[in-house]
Amino acid sequence: MSDETPILAPSYDPSAFESRLYAEWEDGGVFKPRGEGTPYVVLLPPPNVTGTLHMGHAFQHTLQDALIRYHRMHGFDALWQMGTDHAGIATEMVVARNLAREGLTRDGLGRAGFIDKVWEWREQSGHTIERQMRRLGASGDWSRSMFTMDPMAADAVIESFVRLHEDGLVYRGKRLVNWDPVLKTAISDLEVVNEEEDGHLWSISYPLADGSGTLVVATTRPETMLGDTAVMVHPEDDRYAHLIGKAVKLPLTDREIPIIADAYVDREFGTGVVKVTPAHDFNDYLVGQRHALPLINIFTPDAVTNEHVPEKYRDLDRYVARKAVLADLEAQELLVETKPHKLQVPRGDRTGQVIEPYLTDQWFVKMDGLAKRGMELVEKGDVQFVPPNWINTYRHWMENIQDWCISRQLWWGHRIPAWYDAASGTCYVGRSEDEVRAKHALGSDVALTQDNDVLETWFSSQLWPISTMGWPDEAKMAQLGYDRYVPSSVLVTGFDIIFFWVARMIMATDHFTGRVPFRDVYITGLVRDKDGQKMSKSKGNILDPLDIIDGIAIDSLVAKRTTGLMQPKMAEKIEKATRKEFPDGIAAHGADPLRFTMAALAGPGRDIKFDLGRAEGYKNFCNKLWNATRFVLMNTEGKTFSGKPAPVTDAEKWILARLEETTVQAAEHFASYRFDLLSQALYEFAWNEFCDWFVELAKPALNGSDAAAADSTRHTLLHVLESLLRLLHPLVPFVTEQLWRSVAPRLSIDASTISLQAYPEAGDNTGDFAQAEGDIEWLKAMVSALRRIRSELGVSPAKQIALLVQGGGEIECKRMGRFDSQLRFLNRIERIDVLNGEPPAAAGALVGEMKLFVPLEGLVDLGAERARLDKELKRVEGELAKSTNKLASDTFVQNAPAAVVEQERQRLTDWTAQRDALAAQRARLG
Structure with a gap:
């Protein structure tokens, strides 16, 4: 990794650094487990080898990556097990289509020739989705990535089939199955x-x-x-x-x-x-x-x-x-x-x-006993669903389970290890033909033919928690850390495969090893479009995560959405809708804004409506963070600090207290898988409290004559920013890495990547900051009230104003004295006077018990302001009359829902207060 401190560009441009940073992480071995500390393992649900990254992947992979990065930073021995599924049917269809373009057919090549073509395709095109996952920022250990047709996985599949057969749980019989007459x-x-x-x-x-x-x-x-x-x-x-x-x-x-x-x-x-x-x-x-x-x-x-x-x-x-x-x-x-x-x-x-x-001969697994045990493991809490209500879905299926058809009439997949003696009609199951012959004393004169069918993809996928760890080969298990990494910590997956994969992993892992595959199952919803519709090719509403990250021109987007549609009218309709929604195409957002969007929408177990506008908002968030970092770097040029700051100003104490509270919230939300609340808490702290308020509140000290306060503020700016970048890193790894490399040297931090820094913990920023918090919240209220007056009056932020104050308790009066210079600096106030009598023509506000008045003379056209107030009074009085009339109606009060009536009463109170304030303000203008 580079040791050079990067010079920040004037604005946030993710294309300038995201791919470079990822390559540095991967080449530097950042994603590999350390072998020390408490293990934390996430199992990637293996995507189909034929697939490309879709919005569902982007959603789930973001959450998994956030978890693994968070625990890696906490010192856990973090392993994100990667891999892809061989996707029997889908792969055969893709390769068959490719062969057709060459004038070849599956049957014409024969089984061996066709399988060779599949492997050839996999080497050329089968790694696409893993490259795309890297673009999203997935920090998995790619060196351990497994393909379900790899030899290690294949050995596990054969072993499991044979053992289940020996246990009397696998049988062949004629039963009804779902039959595709095209795929046969x-x-x-x-x-x-x-x-x-x-x-x-x-x-x-x-x-x-x-x-x-x-x-x-x-x-x-x-x-x-x-x-x-x-x-x-x-x-x-x-x-x-x-x-x-x-x-x-x-x-x-x-x-x-x-x-x-x-x-x-x-x-x-x-x-x-x-x-x-x-x-x-x-x-x-x-x-x-x-x-x-x-x-x-x-x-x-x-x-x-x-x-x-x-x-x-x-x-x-x-x-x-x-x-x-x-x-x-x-x-x-x-x-x-x-x-x-x-x-x-x-x-x-x-x-x-x-x-x-369709009634046909197939291989089946007896499920009743396995299901009973699988249910016990979940009922007693060895495996826990998050949110917990999903156990009901799991329970319903387990209690109504049928025997599982595991054979498929395909060529691509794990061929069933069964051999037939045509002469006697006997079927033999074994790990190989040699084992079958030796076990049953079958000479070379006995002709054996292996079963033509393969095992369905879910049969191999059910072994994912243990096949990726070398099972059943004890030497490989020891090498890959089976005892250390099984069970894994959490599985993040959609509710739609609780039956087909989650349940089967629980049953298979327990049956073969006596362990559970994972401790937690975090169930996510599905990603839908902004209107709540399922994304589909036929609806033309599919969004490609890579298009959001890197951008796409409108013509290319239209071509992508309409290619392959058989009906011209449908293609025309989709093109029209696409051009209307995205007239300029989709702008590049970068990976971080997409990731933050996914996390922010990740409510507990519910479907999410993806709105590209949210991604645009979080791009602005990244830009805000970028600009705040530039401000901090410009104001700390030539300065280096070490250790924690010893805050001098109240603003420093306040931001440190807010940082501590945000750190506590982050830990709570990660522990409960509430990524939505995590995102909300970090966004609020980063945007409002640090980038807006603390940057503003720091300016009086930075520009003042007190050298100690100025240096302390610089130290606190750097400290809080560096902590904030670490807090955000699991969600937005690229921008935080890029910014952190500029900030860390000024805090004497000698490290090459934020990814391996410690995540902030509760207690890092404690102190007796209660009074400072109260004082700064008051100061914020004062500044906000005065800025609101400026905005309402249209007064330029550069224009000096006078401030009259009246009333207020002892604490507020003391605060006025303590924060006199800050108030003057932050609000461009030329004088502050105490008002004893009636105020002159002025705009007013109330903060606590203290009344604020900004004299209008010389600031605004009094005639225009009277006209504005008269117009606003008329509007408010109209709304007040509507509420009054509604509540005077017995029909409304007696028949409307209680909540609606109460809401209208609150509206009446609010409109009355607004009317009275406007009337008082109007009266002061004469």
């Missing part, structure tokens, strides 16, 4: 997006087998009736009690199916009769299990009808089959009614295709 693979619930769409509800007549009548059922998927194995009524529905146990003829087929009774049926919906298709509906599947119904799968993997339907309907796409079925039902007068119907349609988040509940 099972997918998880997280990869299914359920959206309300317009559809139809068809009512179909099912004739009773004995010819005595019909039952009418309603369905949104008439083609699946070809796989019906029962119709169902409620056991307590008197309309159908006499039919339970009988049969109906399944239309368009030669089959008869039973009429069964099950409490699942909603008697109030439709006719109260429901068709049961166990192989094509998850709820029907459970009904089928209870009633031992047969399962008839009518589709092929690409959603085309198969040999289990009548020949007329075979080899048809599911929607073509639907039309054929409906046409024949209508021809046979069995289609009773068709009506519009809103329904939840499950679509694959990658392909957009409607997902089929």
Whole structure:
């Protein structure tokens, strides 16, 4: 790292130093754990290797980085474990698209050739998101970054599968799964997006087998009736009690199916009769299990009808089959009614295709025992949710858990370690084919074929807390500090993956190691746009964090938002909205303003509405900090101090007391994960108390004749600024580093980076400052009141004024004497007199019990001021009349909510006080 003290540029320009500083931190090993002190570990939820940094990442990574920087500065052995996920489906799709541009196909290359292409792509393009995280300032230990397809991770995955199989917790069976007919693979619930769409509800007549009548059922998927194995009524529905146990003829087929009774049926919906298709509906599947119904799968993997339907309907796409079925039902007068119907349609988040509940052979993990143990660990507090109410979400899922489908029909991923003997039909599970052959005494004459499927991504991700620490290899575990860093301290993640990842990490880590994976789970909300809408490509409201950091021209922004949209009208609409919202593109803000925005919006567990205007405001904050530092450096030129200041002036004592209180608040807010309150406290202290008030209050001493007060004030300015930069560093690391390097040498601090400085602690700035605090708050009130008078009168800040004071208690009168010179300096007052009688034409204010009057003679045009006051009086009297009339109305007082009535009474009081003050001021003008 550079030892040169940087010369501050005239204004804040993050592009001049952010990338340089990050490279210095990383090259200098700042982000590596020290191996000493209390461990503090944060696990990065590994982003997809195909992905780029989005607003959700920027939000969560900011909070994780703030935590790790804070604890690193507190002397903890801080480790932020980095890494990326291999993202099976997403990666296969990306590479397949790239191959198509070259005229190649996945199947044409074969499995080995395709996997080679994936690795080739990963080396060229798979590190993008990690580079972008660096741009945000993420201070993780990149030397330990792990990819879930790395050999160490792969060994953990294979070991866990084998152990679960040996424990009787992994099995292969035919069950219903979410099936994507385009990808031709099972997918998880997280990869299914359920959206309300317009559809139809068809009512179909099912004739009773004995010819005595019909039952009418309603369905949104008439083609699946070809796989019906029962119709169902409620056991307590008197309309159908006499039919339970009988049969109906399944239309368009030669089959008869039973009429069964099950409490699942909603008697109030439709006719109260429901068709049961166990192989094509998850709820029907459970009904089928209870009633031992047969399962008839009518589709092929690409959603085309198969040999289990009548020949007329075979080899048809599911929607073509639907039309054929409906046409024949209508021809046979069995289609009773068709009506519009809103329904939840499950679509694959990658392909957009409607997902089929599909019966297929898959590998599963038995979850009931694991879930019971996972629930115990959270209930007894070994793992704690923040905010604590999220335990209810966790508990609900754990108590209703189903066995977990862990296999995927892909090539990219961890191939399932199972081998089949085609001759005997036996399946063997082992760590390798050699182990399988040795364990089961299988000679070379026995042909074995490895299972073609891979394990789903969440299976490898559940091992993240221990696979990153070398498990199960004891030598690697010792090398990477397994005993030191497991469990980790906190996991920061969104509520949407409590089920899919958080819960599974808890269960897996406990099952394999007897430990919990982490102590705290801090649950964040989701980042939405400024109107609270979910950010999506189709809405054209996605913001790219890198565009906010580095800026983007409007044409480039439009191109980014509309590229890939299939519908020209949608692209045109998005372009128009984008140009209206960002006519000049997005200006560069730098990483720190974006980070501060994210932290400031991070309320406990709620979604955040991201408004770019907030980022602009925090850019101004960074600029304010920059300018205040320049002021301090200019006023301490040639001066060097050491140790803590011994304050001479009341202003110094006040700012030191405020610094102490802010330090206490920062510790409290970090401990409770209240980043919003942390940001608010630091912003208030930095902007209002230091940059505004203390800089102003320091000027009388800096420009006065008391050399001791001037030097003490310089020392305090540097001390408080340096402490403030350390307080802010976890949130805004770049600007604080750049400024600190200029400030630290003047306090005789010999260090190269703020990142490894001690974070301010309570007790650093204690003293008997109570009287000074009260005095300075009074002085601030006086200065504010006089400045407000100047502003209202339009008097130039450079123009001298006279001040008349009247009344006030003993303490206030003493303060007037003590702060005479400060008041004169800060308010450009040429004289201060005590007023005994009636005031002349003057503008007034009240501070405590002391009345302040600024004579208007020579300051303003009295005629214009009378006219202004008359106009304002008229406006206030109008508002007063409105409140009076409202409260005089019995209808309003009796019918309006109590809070509204009380609010109106307060308004009446406020308007009355304003009217009286204006009237008195007007009377003084004659």
